[in-house]
Amino acid sequence: MVQPLNDRLMESPSQTAGPYVHIGCMPTHAGNAGAYAEEIGTSPIEDGCAGEIITIKGEVFDGTGWALRDAMMESWQPDAAGKFPGQDGADPKVSGFCRFAADGTTGEFTLRTVKPGPVPMRGGGMQAPHISVWVVARGINTGLQTRIYFEDEDNSNDPLLKRIEQRPRVDTLIAKKEADGVYRFNIVLQGKDETVFLDL
Structure with missing residues (x-):
């Protein structure tokens, strides 16, 4: 007698994203070049x-550093206007x-893009220039949402930043300028310097 299929196969345990997410989303990065003629989202801009x-440039740090x-x-962002x-x-x-993904050797990621402009709000006012970011990696069951703001822009009236009650934590959303056109933005998943994540 053949055992019914549902008695032979067990449900797989839920998995964190780990390295698996790259296989489907970034096959060339995962070592499967040629899976797609061109991968989706290789650049947010054209020449x-x-x-x-x-x-x-930056790194994503876990709770142990x-x-x-x-x-x-x-990442998702507006244009320069x-x-x-x-x-x-x-x-x-x-x-x-x-x-984009962290380098498999160094852990550093690089995003080359156009600096976004301030975003008008429906009810009036402006959001400071920013880039929205979604992060997945090992140990993360659900992708994390955050934003990148810029230290050389006026962020004082941004409605999201004004809602952060623990004011020192606002700094975790600010990219620091390292040179002309180069910024550093690290993402910390847990701990004292944990990045502000958004519940969207």
Whole structure:
């Protein structure tokens, strides 16, 4: 007698993203070059886009201070005028979306993009220039949402930053300028310097 299938197969345990997320989302990065003619989100900009081209470098640290070498991130942002794709007057050479990963040896990630402009709010006022970031890696069951702001911009009236009651933690969302067009932004998953994450 053949045992019913549902008696032979057991449910797999839930998994954190770990290295597996790269296989489906970034196969070339995972060592499976050629799975797609071109991977989705390799750059948020095309040559000739308007605005200042910047590079953001950083690492994702776990609670022990270890830089994760399997972290993958996705970013979403407006163009240099603060407009998102599909809005009237948006720069057609800025898709706003990028998918990138930490270096498997050093743990450092690099995002080359255009510096975003301030974003108008529906009820009036402006959001300070920022980039939204989604992070997955080992030990993370659900992707984490955060933002990158810039220390050389006026962030004083940004509505999200003003809602953070523990004022010293605002600094965890600010990219520090290292050189012309180069910023440093580290993400800390746990501990004293934990990055502010958003419940979206």
